[in-house]
Amino acid sequence: MFFLIHYAKIFYFKLKDLPLIGKILKLIAHKFSLNYIKITQEELNKVSPSFCKAKWLQSTLHLELGETHSCHHNPRHAIDLDKVSRDLNALHNTTQKIQARHEMINGMRPKDCDYCWKIEDHGSLSDRVFKSSEEWAGLDAKTLTSPESILNILPKYLEISFSSHCNLRCAYCDPLVSSSIRKEIEIHGPYPTSHDFQRIDPRDAVDAQKFAGYFWRWWPQLKSHLHTLRVTGGEPFLSSDFDHLLSVLSQDHLPHLNLSLNSNLMVSPARIENALKIIKNSFEEGRLKDFHLYPSIDTWGKHAEFLRWGLSIQKFSQNIELCLRLYPKLKMTFLITFQALSIFNYHQLLEYILDLRRRFPLAEIKVGASLLRHPDFLSLNLLPKSMGVKFLDIISFMKQHRLSSKYELGFSSFEIARFERIYTDFMSTPDRTTQVASDFKVFMKEFEKRKNIHFEDYFDLKIIDDLMLK
Numbered sequence: 021m022f023f024l025i026h027y028a029k030i031f032y033f034k035l036k037d038l039p040l041i042g043k044i045l046k047l048i049a050h051k052f053s054l055n056y057i058k059i060t061q062e063e064l065n066k067v068s069p070s071f072c073k074a075k076w077l078q079s080t081l082h083l084e085l086g087e088t089h090s091c092h093h094n095p096r097h098a099i100d101l102d103k104v105s106r107d108l109n110a111l112h113n114t115t116q117k118i119q120a121r122h123e124m125i126n127g128m129r130p131k132d133c134d135y136c137w138k139i140e141d142h143g144s145l146s147d148r149v150f151k152s153s154e155e156w157a158g159l160d161a162k163t164l165t166s167p168e169s170i171l172n173i174l175p176k177y178l179e180i181s182f183s184s185h186c187n188l189r190c191a192y193c194d195p196l197v198s199s200s201i202r203k204e205i206e207i208h209g210p211y212p213t214s215h216d217f218q219r220i221d222p223r224d225a226v227d228a229q230k231f232a233g234y235f236w237r238w239w240p241q242l243k244s245h246l247h248t249l250r251v252t253g254g255e256p257f258l259s260s261d262f263d264h265l266l267s268v269l270s271q272d273h274l275p276h277l278n279l280s281l282n283s284n285l286m287v288s289p290a291r292i293e294n295a296l297k298i299i300k301n302s303f304e305e306g307r308l309k310d311f312h313l314y315p316s317i318d319t320w321g322k323h324a325e326f327l328r329w330g331l332s333i334q335k336f337s338q339n340i341e342l343c344l345r346l347y348p349k350l351k352m353t354f355l356i357t358f359q360a361l362s363i364f365n366y367h368q369l370l371e372y373i374l375d376l377r378r379r380f381p382l383a384e385i386k387v388g389a390s391l392l393r394h395p396d397f398l399s400l401n402l403l404p405k406s407m408g409v410k411f412l413d414i415i416s417f418m419k420q421h422r423l424s425s426k427y428e429l430g431f432s433s434f435e436i437a438r439f440e441r442i443y444t445d446f447m448s449t450p451d452r453t454t455q456v457a458s459d460f461k462v463f464m465k466e467f468e469k470r471k472n473i474h475f476e477d478y479f480d481l482k483i484i485d486d487l488m489l490k
């Protein structure tokens with residue numbers, strides 16, 4: 021049964037973009053996808069109730085930090101450079117991951133995966149099952165549990181950050197991830213909140229060039245095996261290794277490779293145009309299987325410019341539209357880190373997405389919202405529960421514009437369900453604590469000082485009163 025579904029999926033992914041047959045297939049697939057997830061769960065649980073294919077097949081490499089993790093729910097840990105010098109696969113197969121694989125096969129729950137265990141303990145399906153149901157996780161459990169695969173396996177889905185070079189200073193981000201935040205913290209120190217927010221983690225200096233060198237030595241072996249390569253950062257457009265990747269892609273023949281790119285799009289149109297032309301050529305000549313752009317944005321208007329410091333909504337939307345003009349069939353998912361201050365202008369972001377779908381009907385434009393968890397004073401923990409009504413307004417807006425034969429550019433049931441989960445999560449979190457409220461005030465005061473602005477230039481007084489408990 022599993023193999024049958026696996027091959028049906030391959031068949032589906034080959035045909036889903038065809039005009040008429042693709043539409044019919046998508047309708048059928050939607051019906052069967054939940055079934056497939058249940059079958060995957062049974063397959064995983066036959067090995068053990070904590071077995072997850074992502075631990076083998078998914079990897080994120082932060083070359084600038086010399087760190088890795090299996091999926092974004094796990095904390096990063098160091099890669100052993102000595103081991104890598106003897107075996108390049110050790111960029112992915114760290115001692116920590118190998119230990120976690122053994123634990124999973126033996127029915128134990130690796131601590132790093134707490135995110136999934138909490139969800140499963142509430143009786144829901146976790147990413148352990150969802151990720152293991154993805155196309156890239158198609159290898160069967162028997163292959164993965166062999167002694168050789170536990171110790172040494174190539175990832176199928178690789179997310180890679182070449183550099184932390186970034187032009188933005190998003191309110192919630194980390195000095196290890198954004199070079200601009202790091203510069204600010206080196207001058208002003210961490211925010212004086214209860215946990216010294218954005219404190220620079222003291223660590224041994226990492227030879228990022230060396231890690232990048234090993235990665236490019238690994239690439240010839242990796243590239244023929246990978247299903248998806250997702251480039252993240254920092255801002256990838258500011259990294260010379262991303263340029264190198266583009267030049268490699270302009271010559272290589274990788275018809276099985278799906279390329280994805282996370283970007284804040286705060287770079288020159290010429291830079292974007294150059295990259296998209298190379299990628300589009302590779303795709304049209306059959307040298308690349310697919311391309312997916314993930315522009316990051318957390319809400320709309322001045323609120324977004326406040327949260328993603330350095331963002332200009334005007335430049336962002338011009339660059340979005342440039343991408344869609346250059347690449348009319350582009351797959352684009354807005355990468356939304358949903359946080360407390362996202363809710364007030366979220367409606368406008370959704371309107372903008374609907375408008376894009378109307379103007380660029382050949383493109384596949386989606387909403388991908390996930391919850392910000394840290395710091396808690398910017399997360400949904402900050403909002404009083406009376407603001408639940410704002411979430412309900414968004415849900416009702418999405419439902420009024422639900423994908424249907426009448427409204428074929430509307431929001432899919434998956435997108436609506438994802439936002440409903442954000443609302444459920446918000447309503448089930450404990451009420452805001454005095455610590456969260458006080459950290460938020462301290463953070464805002466310092467943020468205004470460092471950026472030489474006033475909170476009320478960006479947010480209505482009513483919102484500020486509600487948030488500041490005035």
Ligand code: SF4
Nearest residue numbers: 072091133136147148
């Ligand atoms: S069990 Fe969950 S947290 Fe752990 S690797 Fe799998 S998806 Fe990630």
